[in-house]
Every structure is written in structure tokens, then in C-alpha cells.
Amino acid sequence: MARFPPGFLDDLKAQADIVQVVQEVVALRRAGTSHKGLCPFHTEKTPSFTVNGDRGFFHCFGCGTGGDVIKFVQLHESLTFPDAVQALAQRFGVQVPVSDDPTRDAAAETERETLLAVHERARDYFREQLAAPAGTEARAHLDARAVRPATAEQLGLGFAPGQREGLKRHLLDAGYSLDILLKSGLVVEREGARTVDRFRNRLTIPICRDGGSVVAFGGRALGMGQQPKYLNSPETPLYAKSRTLYGLHLTKKAIHRLGYAILVEGYFDLAQVVQGGIEPVVATCGTALTASQARLLRRFASKVIVSFDPDAAGQAAAVRSGELLVAEGLEVNVALLPPGEDPDVCVRRRGREAFADTLKQSRPYLESPRPDATSRVTSRGGRSSRRCWPWPPASPTRRPVTSSPTGSRNELA
Numbered sequence: 001m002a003r004f005p006p007g008f009l010d011d012l013k014a015q016a017d018i019v020q021v022v023q024e025v026v027a028l029r030r031a032g033t034s035h036k037g038l039c040p041f042h043t044e045k046t047p048s049f050t051v052n053g054d055r056g057f058f059h060c061f062g063c064g065t066g067g068d069v070i071k072f073v074q075l076h077e078s079l080t081f082p083d084a085v086q087a088l089a090q091r092f093g094v095q096v097p098v099s100d101d102p103t104r105d106a107a108a109e110t111e112r113e114t115l116l117a118v119h120e121r122a123r124d125y126f127r128e129q130l131a132a133p134a135g136t137e138a139r140a141h142l143d144a145r146a147v148r149p150a151t152a153e154q155l156g157l158g159f160a161p162g163q164r165e166g167l168k169r170h171l172l173d174a175g176y177s178l179d180i181l182l183k184s185g186l187v188v189e190r191e192g193a194r195t196v197d198r199f200r201n202r203l204t205i206p207i208c209r210d211g212g213s214v215v216a217f218g219g220r221a222l223g224m225g226q227q228p229k230y231l232n233s234p235e236t237p238l239y240a241k242s243r244t245l246y247g248l249h250l251t252k253k254a255i256h257r258l259g260y261a262i263l264v265e266g267y268f269d270l271a272q273v274v275q276g277g278i279e280p281v282v283a284t285c286g287t288a289l290t291a292s293q294a295r296l297l298r299r300f301a302s303k304v305i306v307s308f309d310p311d312a313a314g315q316a317a318a319v320r321s322g323e324l325l326v327a328e329g330l331e332v333n334v335a336l337l338p339p340g341e342d343p344d345v346c347v348r349r350r351g352r353e354a355f356a357d358t359l360k361q362s363r364p365y366l367e368s369p370r371p372d373a374t375s376r377v378t379s380r381g382g383r384s385s386r387r388c389w390p391w392p393p394a395s396p397t398r399r400p401v402t403s404s405p406t407g408s409r410n411e412l413a
């Protein structure tokens with residue numbers, strides 16, 4: 001029997017929204033952080049069947065049936081496990097890597113675990129470097145961007161020193177093989193078979209799965225004229241750029257609780273908005289939003305406010321993102337910032353209230369003027385945006401992060 005690599009099953013479960021799948025056969029009603037309905041597996045008159053979209057499982061308190069989205073499809077459609085996996089993968093557009101070699105699968109799983117451990121170690125190393133004397137300039141950079149130490153800590157920001165083999169030596173000393181370091185993308189091969197750190201003299205930003213494990217890094221250049229300004233980890237067995245949303249692991253609870261997400265473009269947009277106490281935010285990190293990312297977001301929110309740069313590139317990206325999000329059945333509003341301001345600059349320059357105002361004034365995507373008048377928008381869930389929703393949809397935000405003593409000189413205006 002075909003066995004699926006565990007990493008693939010994680011990906012599939014992240015993509016296949018259990019609420020969406022169950023909702024097609026069971027009428028669900030939102031109840032707190034989960035959904036409730038009449039159990040399809042036993043006869044009942046009062047709902048004891050719950051679905052938790054956030055955690056990706058269902059459970060019936062009446063008959064005790066429960067499990068993940070694959071289990072639901074298996075039971076409901078009387079399919080074998082592999083058939084249920086195939087059906088879901090096909091439906092959610094996830095490629096199925098079929099393997100009949102258990103030894104190879106086990107090896108791949110061990111490798112993934114090692115890669116995860118390598119990323120944890122790397123994050124710790126970068127954080128230590130940021131705190132060390134070597135990190136003075138990087139700390140000054142954060143200061144200049146008004147990122148408080150508490151926020152840097154919350155986001156796990158770090159510093160990759162300028163030397164060519166700092167991280168590499170650290171990880172080799174910790175017992176990891178050069179082979180695994182190369183696979184992690186944190187060490188790269190240069191001409192002459194020389195291997196060096198990918199991130200050098202950069203501020204490091206850990207990119208996490210929505211579960212919280214570090215799977216990649218973004219690196220912001222610190223040197224004058226250092227190019228590129230942003231350097232990211234490559235795709236690895238752990239990291240698929242198109243399926244990851246920056247910051248979701250920190251903000252998914254707030255997004256779920258409030259029912260909406262604010263979509264921004266960059267790491268520092270997210271940092272500044274979160275620091276301002278506006279929690280439900282995720283970032284695309286400069287790449288175009290993908291259908292997979294839209295589906296990922298849909299697991300946590302039914303509404304999205306897109307807040308991209310007001311320049312032409314940003315607005316074109318907002319249009320594409322809006323189209324994708326609407327196609328995934330999300331209600332979409334577009335917030336427009338004044339020229340020259342991205343969310344980062346807006347919060348720094350004019351404070352969180354000013355940014356919150358742009359969110360309040362955001363307009364339904366389908367009613368917004370768009371450069372691309374020919375865009376074809378189809379809504380799968382029939383939940384397309386028709387009108388403005390009351391802002392804020394639920395109890396708004398917590399108080400701004402209180403600054404630590406060392407960060408007080410960077411109080412927002």
C-alpha cells in the first residue's frame with residue numbers, strides 16, 4: 001500500500017480546510033472558537049458534533065467519533081485512508097508524492113526533523129549574536145526602525161554576523177553534518193567548493209509554520225549598498241514559500257478570535273502593526289499571494305483587509321491578492337494608505353490610530369476602483385464582499401505592547 005511522506009500529510013492538512021470540507025455535508029454554526037452541527041455519524045436532535053478549524057479536527061460528544069480532515073472524509077465517504085488522501089489532495093490542488101519505499105520515507109522524516117532542529121539552533125545563534133557586542137549595529141538598525149526589544153524578542157529577530165563561516169562552524173560544532181547544513185539552505189556552496197553562511201551581516205527574521213516551528217529565515221541587509229536588500233532561505237524540504245504566511249504562528253489566535261486578518265506585505269509592516277497592538281495581521285513578504293496562502297488564511301478568517309503599499313506595484317499586488325482571496329470565498333476589503341506610507345511608516349509616523357483609521361475606511365474589494373477592469377472574479381463560497389462590514393468586527397485589539405525600559409526612547413508618536 002502506498003505510504004505518504006509525513007511532511008506531505010502535514011501540508012495537505014494545512015491546505016484542506018476541515019470546516020469547509022465538513023460544511024458541505026453538515027450545516028455548521030459558529031460556537032465560540034469552533035463550529036457545531038448535527039453529527040453525520042449518529043442520529044441526534046441537538047448538535048453535539050464540533051469542528052475546530054484552527055486545530056483541524058472534529059469530534060462528536062454523542063458518539064465519540066473524531067479525527068482530522070482525512071478521517072472525516074474516510075468515514076463520511078467510506079474511503080480507505082489512501083483514497084481519502086487522494087481525494088482531498090485532488091480537491092485542494094496538492095501534489096501527491098507517492099512512495100512505496102518505507103525506508104526512504106523514514107529517512108526523509110529523520111532528515112526533516114534534523115532540519116527543524118538546525119533551524120532552531122540557527123535562530124538561537126542569531127539571537128545571541130544580536131544581543132552580543134557584534135550585534136550593536138543591528139540593534140541600532142532596529143532602534144532606527146522603532147522596533148522595540150520586546151517586539152524583536154517576540155518575533156525572534158537576530159543578527160547574522162559578517163564573517164563567512166560563523167553559523168556554519170557553530171552548527172558543525174553542534175554535531176550537524178555539512179550535508180544537512182547545505183540542505184537547510186543556511187550554508188551555501190560557492191565556487192571552488194567552498195561553503196559559506198548564506199546570511200552575512202544581516203538582520204535575521206525567522207519564518208515559521210503556523211504551528212510555530214522555524215522553517216526558514218528572511219535576512220535584511222545592514223551594510224551600505226549591500227544587495228539584495230532582502231535575502232530569503234531557498235525552498236527546502238521544510239519550506240515552501242508559496243504555502244507560508246509570515247507571522248501567522250503569532251497572530252492566528254487573534255485572527256481566529258476576531259474572524260478577520262489584515263494582510264500586509266513586509267516583515268516590518270507586520271512588526272510595527274503588531275507592536276502597535278493591532279494583532280490580527282499576516283504578511284506575504286513581498287511575494288505575490290498564492291492560492292495556497294489564501295486557503296491557509298481561510299482556515300482562520302472569513303474576512304481579510306489588504307493593506308499594501310500605495311505605489312503602483314503594491315496596488316497591483318493588492319488587486320491580484322484580492323482576486324485570489326475572493327476566489328477562495330473570503331470577504332475582502334482594501335485599505336489605502338497615503339502616498340509614501342506603508343503600514344510600517346504609517347504606524348511609526350502617525351501612530352496606530354492612524355493605521356486603524358485606514359482599516360476602518362477600507363472599502364470592499366469588489367467595489368474598489370481597480371486598474372485591472374477585466375479581472376474575472378468568481379466566488380467559490382458565495383461569500384464575496386458585497387458591503388462594508390462593521391469595523392471592528394468584534395472586540396478590537398489589546399493595548400499596545402508596553403515598551404521595555406531599554407526601548408523607551410522609541411515610543412511611537
Ligand SMILES: [Zn+2]
Binds near residue numbers: 039040042049062
Ligand atoms: Zn456522533
